[in-house]
Amino acid sequence: MSSIISISSHKGGVGKTVATLNLGVSLAKAGHKVLLIDGDPQGSLSMSVDMKKKSKAGLCQVISNKVRPEDVVVDAQKLPLSMVHLGIDSPLDLFRLTHGTKTKELKSLLKLIQAISQAYDFTLIDTANNVGSLNAVLLSCSNSVIIPITCKSNSVRSLPLLLKLLTRIKAKLNTKIALLGLMLPMLNVNNPYELEILTILREAFPRGTFFSTFVPFSPLFDKADVKAAPISFFAGAEDIQTAYDKLSFEVIQRLENQLKGLEDDEYLEKLF
Numbered sequence: 001m002s003s004i005i006s007i008s009s010h011k012g013g014v015g016k017t018v019a020t021l022n023l024g025v026s027l028a029k030a031g032h033k034v035l036l037i038d039g040d041p042q043g044s045l046s047m048s049v050d051m052k053k054k055s056k057a058g059l060c061q062v063i064s065n066k067v068r069p070e071d072v073v074v075d076a077q078k079l080p081l082s083m084v085h086l087g088i089d090s091p092l093d094l095f096r097l098t099h100g101t102k103t104k105e106l107k108s109l110l111k112l113i114q115a116i117s118q119a120y121d122f123t124l125i126d127t128a129n130n131v132g133s134l135n136a137v138l139l140s141c142s143n144s145v146i147i148p149i150t151c152k153s154n155s156v157r158s159l160p161l162l163l164k165l166l167t168r169i170k171a172k173l174n175t176k177i178a179l180l181g182l183m184l185p186m187l188n189v190n191n192p193y194e195l196e197i198l199t200i201l202r203e204a205f206p207r208g209t210f211f212s213t214f215v216p217f218s219p220l221f222d223k224a225d226v227k228a229a230p231i232s233f234f235a236g237a238e239d240i241q242t243a244y245d246k247l248s249f250e251v252i253q254r255l256e257n258q259l260k261g262l263e264d265d266e267y268l269e270k271l272f
């Protein structure tokens with residue numbers, strides 16, 4: 001199985017980057033070959049593990065033939081996990097990648113990601129919090145999408161626009177894309193308001209839209225931010241790591257079900 005999964009939301013700060021990293025680590029720990037693509041021009045994912053110290057260049061430099069793909073993909077030391085970033089280091093790079101969907105650079109980026117990801121079991125793409133043309137391209141080369149959502153009203157209100165973008169991408173650019181599920185990357189089970197919103201959300205979406213595993217809210221993520229490391233590196237984070245491990249298992253199960261075209265999976269298609 002070689003699968004490209006985008007982690008997307010229209011709302012910022014809902015835990016996309018953290019989810020991409022830690023889901024990737026869980027999949028790699030289970031022995032899968034994983035590529036993480038930092039598809040956010042902010043470069044948060046690569047910064048979150050200080051990856052830019054290893055390679056300043058990224059996909060943009062490959063597209064402009066300055067370097068080869070193998071020069072920009074950085075391998076983790078102890079896990080079958082690799083990472084690459086966009087390599088945006090000037091406003092011009094960003095303008096080229098975000099100015100319209102038909103630019104040469106965007107098409108080259110799509111082909112490049114598809115080519116690089118062939119060597120991996122799973123490619124996880126961390127996307128920026130918008131519904132712009134760069135994200136449209138990243139979603140266009142993805143087999144599926146995971147939408148992290150927090151149980152806060154602004155996060156919920158941002159969902160329709162992303163779902164509309166996915167509907168459009170499925171209709172026009174990538175008929176194969178499927179919603180793998182909505183995930184809860186920082187649920188505070190002691191907050192009654194969050195639980196109330198979660199109940200409403202679960203009722204609003206078809207059965208099984210949410211992954212059954214949620215990631216608990218934990219102050220340890222502040223430490224992980226400062227130390228630039230995955231959460232599994234920290235003592236006391238065992239329950240969070242277990243949650244990501246379970247989530248990675250659910251991801252694999254859902255992908256396998258999609259491949260088999262099981263009837264149970266049809267609810268996912270209804271969203272589109």
Ligand SMILES: Nc1ncnc2c1ncn2[C@@H]1O[C@H](COP(=O)(O)OP(=O)(O)OP(=O)(O)O)[C@@H](O)[C@H]1O
Binds near residue numbers: 012128185217
């Ligand atoms: N389970 C959690 N408990 C507590 N804090 C968390 C949890 N998951 C993520 N965070 C924190 O929430 C903040 C936002 O997370 P993250 O950067 O992953 O969001 P994002 O959706 O990628 O943001 P952006 O849209 O800006 O890219 C970070 O400070 C992160 O450490």
Ligand SMILES: [Mg+2]
Binds near residue numbers: 044045127
């Ligand atoms: Mg992010």
